Amino acid sequence: MTEQQLNDAVHRLTRNHRVTHTDPHTGKTSYLTVLSLFTQLRQEQASGNRRSGGSKSTGSRSPIAINAVTLWSEIRETLSTRFIAFTGKDDTNMLPETKLQKWAVSTLADTTGRSIETCLRTATTWATSIESLISPTPRIEVRGACPACAATHAWTWDQDEYVRNTAITATRHEARCGACGTTWAGADIHDLAETLGQAA
Numbered sequence: 166m167t168e169q170q171l172n173d174a175v176h177r178l179t180r181n182h183r184v185t186h187t188d189p190h191t192g193k194t195s196y197l198t199v200l201s202l203f204t205q206l207r208q209e210q211a212s213g214n215r216r217s218g219g220s221k222s223t224g225s226r227s228p229i230a231i232n233a234v235t236l237w238s239e240i241r242e243t244l245s246t247r248f249i250a251f252t253g254k255d256d257t258n259m260l261p262e263t264k265l266q267k268w269a270v271s272t273l274a275d276t277t278g279r280s281i282e283t284c285l286r287t288a289t290t291w292a293t294s295i296e297s298l299i300s301p302t303p304r305i306e307v308r309g310a311c312p313a314c315a316a317t318h319a320w321t322w323d324q325d326e327y328v329r330n331t332a333i334t335a336t337r338h339e340a341r342c343g344a345c346g347t348t349w350a351g352a353d354i355h356d357l358a359e360t361l362g363q364a365a
């Protein structure tokens with residue numbers, strides 16, 4: 166079971182793979198073949214360079230591109246460390262894809278299953294991080310004071326720095342206060358909207 170999960174995670178990170186796509190409007194499900202997540206992460210960094218008119222300055226890069234650079238360097242460092250741990254030396258010419266595949270194979274020799282667990286947890290974290298970086302759930306900033314804690318603003322950690330947002334942010338289906346953590350869903354969203362509307 167775990168070995169299969171690990172194979173799936175490594176496959177998604179290193180090879181073109183099929184994903185289920187649900188149309189947000191019609192709810193219809195289809196299958197798409199997408200590039201490996203490592204390839205998508207590389208492209209995300211390159212697209213940031215293009216958006217800033219070819220400038221090498223990180224100051225003009227998009228936040229997503231900066232996050233992609235940070236995440237990619239973290240992944241490569243971890244893979245090098247792991248690769249050295251089971252081979253005794255690094256190979257700087259080897260692709261990160263190959264290092265991850267070799268790391269996954271090497272974990273099978275550990276009969277306690279602990280190495281597979283570590284590799285699976287790491288690969289899953291990377292896959293989730295890359296996916297949310299590439300297609301983040303958009304959140305709308307909602308102005309007004311939170312009815313639960315009265316905060317109007319909240320700070321969130323965005324990679325390397327704190328960013329100031331409105332306290333309440335919302336998706337199509339839920340609203341949340343970033344200061345106290347209160348969430349609203351379903352009919353409660355309408356009550357929240359009314360409360361904020363009356364206060365405004």
Ligand SMILES: [Zn+2]
Pocket residue numbers: 311312313314315316332342343344345346347
């Ligand atoms: Zn609150």
